Amino acid sequence: MPKVLISDKLSEAAVQIFRDNGVEVDFQPGLGKEPEKLAEIIGSYDGLAIRSATKATAELIAKADNLKVIGRAGIGVDNIDIAAASAKGIVVMNTPFGNSITTAEHAIAMMFACARQIPEADASTRAGKWEKSRFMGAEITRKTLGLIGCGNIGSIVADRALGLKMRVVAYDPFLSHERAEKLGVTKVETLEELLPVADFVTLHLPKTDKTANLLNAERVKLMKKGARLINCARGGLVDEVAVAEALHSGALAGAAFDVFAEEPAKENVLFDAPNILCTPHLGAATTEAQENVALQVAEQMSDYLVKGAISNGINAPSVTAEEAPILKPWIALAETLGGFAGQVTENPITEIEIEYVGEVGKLNLNPLTSALTASLLKPLVGEGGVNMVSAPIVARERGVKIAETRKDAQGAYGSYIRLIVTTEAQVRSVAGTVFSDGKPRFIQIKGIGLEAEPQPFMLYTTNTDTPGYIGALGQKLGDLNVNIATFALGRAEKDGEAIALLGVDEELSEATLKEIANLPQIMQAKALAF
Numbered sequence: 001m002p003k004v005l006i007s008d009k010l011s012e013a014a015v016q017i018f019r020d021n022g023v024e025v026d027f028q029p030g031l032g033k034e035p036e037k038l039a040e041i042i043g044s045y046d047g048l049a050i051r052s053a054t055k056a057t058a059e060l061i062a063k064a065d066n067l068k069v070i071g072r073a074g075i076g077v078d079n080i081d082i083a084a085a086s087a088k089g090i091v092v093m094n095t096p097f098g099n100s101i102t103t104a105e106h107a108i109a110m111m112f113a114c115a116r117q118i119p120e121a122d123a124s125t126r127a128g129k130w131e132k133s134r135f136m137g138a139e140i141t142r143k144t145l146g147l148i149g150c151g152n153i154g155s156i157v158a159d160r161a162l163g164l165k166m167r168v169v170a171y172d173p174f175l176s177h178e179r180a181e182k183l184g185v186t187k188v189e190t191l192e193e194l195l196p197v198a199d200f201v202t203l204h205l206p207k208t209d210k211t212a213n214l215l216n217a218e219r220v221k222l223m224k225k226g227a228r229l230i231n232c233a234r235g236g237l238v239d240e241v242a243v244a245e246a247l248h249s250g251a252l253a254g255a256a257f258d259v260f261a262e263e264p265a266k267e268n269v270l271f272d273a274p275n276i277l278c279t280p281h282l283g284a285a286t287t288e289a290q291e292n293v294a295l296q297v298a299e300q301m302s303d304y305l306v307k308g309a310i311s312n313g314i315n316a317p318s319v320t321a322e323e324a325p326i327l328k329p330w331i332a333l334a335e336t337l338g339g340f341a342g343q344v345t346e347n348p349i350t351e352i353e354i355e356y357v358g359e360v361g362k363l364n365l366n367p368l369t370s371a372l373t374a375s376l377l378k379p380l381v382g383e384g385g386v387n388m389v390s391a392p393i394v395a396r397e398r399g400v401k402i403a404e405t406r407k408d409a410q411g412a413y414g415s416y417i418r419l420i421v422t423t424e425a426q427v428r429s430v431a432g433t434v435f436s437d438g439k440p441r442f443i444q445i446k447g448i449g450l451e452a453e454p455q456p457f458m459l460y461t462t463n464t465d466t467p468g469y470i471g472a473l474g475q476k477l478g479d480l481n482v483n484i485a486t487f488a489l490g491r492a493e494k495d496g497e498a499i500a501l502l503g504v505d506e507e508l509s510e511a512t513l514k515e516i517a518n519l520p521q522i523m524q525a526k527a528l529a530f
Contacts, residue, residue, distance in 0.1 A: 021302035098293035099284035104156035146198025149205030179399025206382030338375030358415030361406035450490035455503030
């Protein structure tokens, strides 16, 4: 009988679901706050069910010799070292949609409380004061809400705000104009367009390398004088010192934060600022949301431990036990193709078409399409924001159309997958196959043939087909101490556009990539990681 440890607070109904499915449960809801004790016993369990208090660090995972699955009751997985779990073959699951409405409602509640200074007015009144003139508020109606991030939660906030007769302006690099029109929001291309016109600004996006400190000091200064800022998304998206300074100076009329750069936030520069409302990460803290995500994670973990089925896997495809051996190499290829396209795409995606050619077209395409779509969207929405099961939903919410085509074998390769990505600016394609060694290969990019085995770190360039380019690129990489592992080339026609795909030994830094991009022959240079 598989054995699961629940180390955070979870519904009793969830505990019963485990038992009903033949899973032994050890319910210790306070153990997540005692990492040393948790580390002592983790080796005895097949599954670990957690919320946010438990930190599944690399050190903890290293001691989890029997652990097969970590289930996160909620969407955020920043308290789990996914790389360490993956390296040890531990499936990580989350419940991406169980608390979306609750989090959106909290953002709206914080906006109202901030606009009318409700917490301060309540404290003042209960202290025996009657300070009507002190607590002059602001109306919500006809004001402009600046939405930073318009995915699942952000779109719910937009819907609620429009119901309040607000004008909604949205910044999301991967929100299509068609999707924005359906939502009834005005899309802007940059934060610099949004911040000066918004009376209220609210954030709804994951924390990634690209979004960390997104609202830095310079951008905080761009906000409309007297605006109010709400963050119920993730700590670290906003420069808290800059916000505190803006509140002290009166540049901002108020702010409301549910998340902080360091949590639990026992001390923070915002706490001493005027007109600030702070809550202890309550975005998902409703009875309904807690119950939903608890029941979901219990069902998912039970299905995996008992039947081998994977749902909402962050680091593993959702396939049945019977299909896994057949689909595994093709799923790896699909993830590689999607990961390539996601990393090189800079404009909002409107449509993706996936061509399954030859024998692969006879397989169950759902996990292949989901794997490809998830890997395509991950660079855009963050690791925790999309997985195998949620990928089609996330794509639909962002207005991305998905089309599948099965074709008979044709060309030099008997079976392959081609991904065609349409954005508002261009159409891009990439194709690959699985060789007899079971490993994926790139066979075509932008209609140009080449053959390259994916590497953990790669450099992709488009360049003019001129003599001396290979030597110039090799010399530049040598000067930058970048070692080349593999090198593949292709071109459309002589003296036309060419491409190069190189495997390199280490991840390329932004500074190194900038140096490479300065070569006169290069039209575009991208650092890739798989």
